[in-house]
Amino acid sequence: MKSTRKDLGSYNLQVIETKKFRTLTMRIDFHSPIQKNEITKRNILSDILLQSTKEYPTKRDMIIASENLYAADIYNHTQRVGNYIMTSFILQVLDDKYTEKGNFEKAIEFLGKILFDPDVEENSFKEEKLSIVKKNCSVALSSIKEDAGEYAFIRLKEAYGKESPISYRMMGYKEDLEEITGKNLYEYYKKMLDQDFVDIYMVGDISIDKALSILKKQMKFRKVKKKKVPYEVEQKPLRKKKLIAREKIENTQSKLAIACPIKKAKDYEKNYPLVLANIILGGGVDSKLFRDVREKKSLCYSIYSSYSKLDQMFFIASGIDRENYDKTVEEITKIIENMQKGKMTEKEIKVAKEFYQTSLTNIEENPMSLIREYLTQALTGLEPYEERASKMNKVTKQQIVRAIKKVKMDTIYLLEGEKNEDN
């Protein structure tokens, strides 16, 4: 496996050359500092680009074209990465060895058309296509409460702090949806192409020279850009008293979500001890939360914690019976406080390190995790995974305790199930 990164002025190219996979994977990431009122537009734009091109006037034509390229998968995904919004266009297709010569380049050409030759007339996306994607978006926004766990998270983040990008709804907003027209969407498209930072990744049996020669032909990024805004979200001042927010829902189960910001952690702590602290706290079926809250107290089926370095935050989530709210929060609080007092065994630390090592080994087993790895390295200056393996093994208990002391329970959100059905 050989990885090469090149700054080409208008975009960065990272080629991970390996014979490990039968597929070639390419991802194009567009990054720009996130603006709350642009999220919806961003979603609509990435959807409409996949609806049609000048050459393929309907979505059906588009899908048939990709099927004819030996089932080339082309899809997109928009997410928040710290202070940025990042839209990715992903292409995954079997290597030419398993299809026919030139198939990969044709697939890239197709993706190029999607990005650079959209189905527009007179500097405007077509209203007819726009209404299709707007309708889908509007239905998804209306159904937001159907995934109660996800909805609880959204509301937790809003309760935590409306001004923070952490609280932005990545599904978008109804009021912004209404404002979108074919014309202003086209302007936004132009802006994305001209001003966004672009990264291109390729994984598979391909050399950097071959990749460059294909991209030169098919991808026409021109502008040179420089990044200004940092990726890491700046933290708001801590609350003196915990905020507890509640909302009722017509469900049988209640969803508990907790935000725990991390105060003034050093880079080393963010990359090492805090990662282990999260695994020990709620990273899996052998974690403290799972053991105590689920297995010992039978309070829930699902409970876990997660750690976002760019948001400088631990999140905890569980599905509980509303009568057990106090008991559950008390239990979780006790677990965190005990960890802060040093109550964790060397065995637990060793297990957490083992899970971390497994995750490092698995990076090379999947093209998308390789891409995620190199993206994280580029954004946060994280050391290469080969180096992290030995560094993580040297983390001491003292360092973990010191780091978790910086994790503060700040906002608790309960989506309270009102139905009581023991059928």
Place this chain on the structure above:
Amino acid sequence: MKIIEIANLDKTCYQETLKNGLEVYMITYEDKKNYFISYATKYGSDILSFEVDGKLYTPPLGIAHYLEHKLFEEESGEDPFTFFSRSGTDANASTSYDNTQYICLGTKNFKENLKYLLTFVNHPFFTDKNVEKEKGIISEEIKMYQDIPDYKLEMTLRENIYHNSSRKYDIAGTIKEIKKITKEDLYKCYESFYIPSNMFILITGNFKIEEALEIIKETLEEKEGKLLPKIMIPKEPKEVVKKEETIYENIEVPKIGYAIKVPKSSLNKKGVERDLYLNMITTILFGSSSEFQERMRQKKILNDYDMQWEEEHSYKTFYFFATTTSPEELIHEIDYEWEHLALSKANIDRMKKVWIANEGKMIDHIEKTQANFFDDIIEYQKIIENRVPLIRKITKKGLEEFLEKIDLSNRSILKMLKKEEKE
């Protein structure tokens, strides 16, 4: 040992049957670093009653799933998760209608982990106390699903299709039923269905065949071969229970469920060929590149959908679930499509190309390969090694002949509307 070459995919499956009837399937990948082990029984929630000592025995609903949870109890008090965690290995289990499987996914300690997986599944340890403890956890699991509208839609549709079949019940049972479960029930089911001739092992990834076999033999060969008990399969009438129904739920956008219950006796093919034919028909009719989908996009009435064929004892049942702003119109459109069944050669050939390419992508992933062959063993009692040639053999004429005999008359249609619309 049987050597099965998987046609067109450059992969080999090694198969061995132990003296007691247990089957072992192994697929190795030298270029990967991870491995995936499943130890499974062909016992799931499908088995409602069976004979024990000459008497008919009907355990509470949801017992197979409950049993899966409780096998993680060890006499030593050590949780299996703790064992696997020591080497950073992920372990899990799942129950479905026709099987229960215990898995581990790791990158090291292969031999120890394999031995442990087989050993813990082979050593049930149920006490009144540990059986009682699980009731709270599984109740929360059941509630978690019950709150999901899509789940409610599917369960209601199942009740409307099946009179007596096990497929009308939730795999996890109901809270009322699981509260009745005792350790005696668990032992009875365990002794009857966790027997070598009803179980199998499937391993995919980086490991040595000889080492795996040695461990399997030394751990399992002495396990006594027993015969399966007599199982009562309820007689399921041809007609659906309800042809249509409307239910009202706490949702914003309506949903529909559309099912066709097809007697297997009306199909002129069996096994994997029959399933390929059925899937080909519905992919062409309703898949992402179908004319139907394009029409629905233009009309903007299909916002999200999912379809599948279910394998029941005597029936193949087609399910189509959708979120739609126009339930009536959508149902009419689906009916129309079935009535005007049109399969062009171009569409068939393109789908064949797509399916063959997808087989190539599948074999690249350990998890996908594992899932694919696992399903083969459950559905067809063997690994399907000639799927690519079978796909190549599908013809327009063959499909038309297949369609001539098919009985599509038993449909059940369910609408789920917003509660406020009830008044």
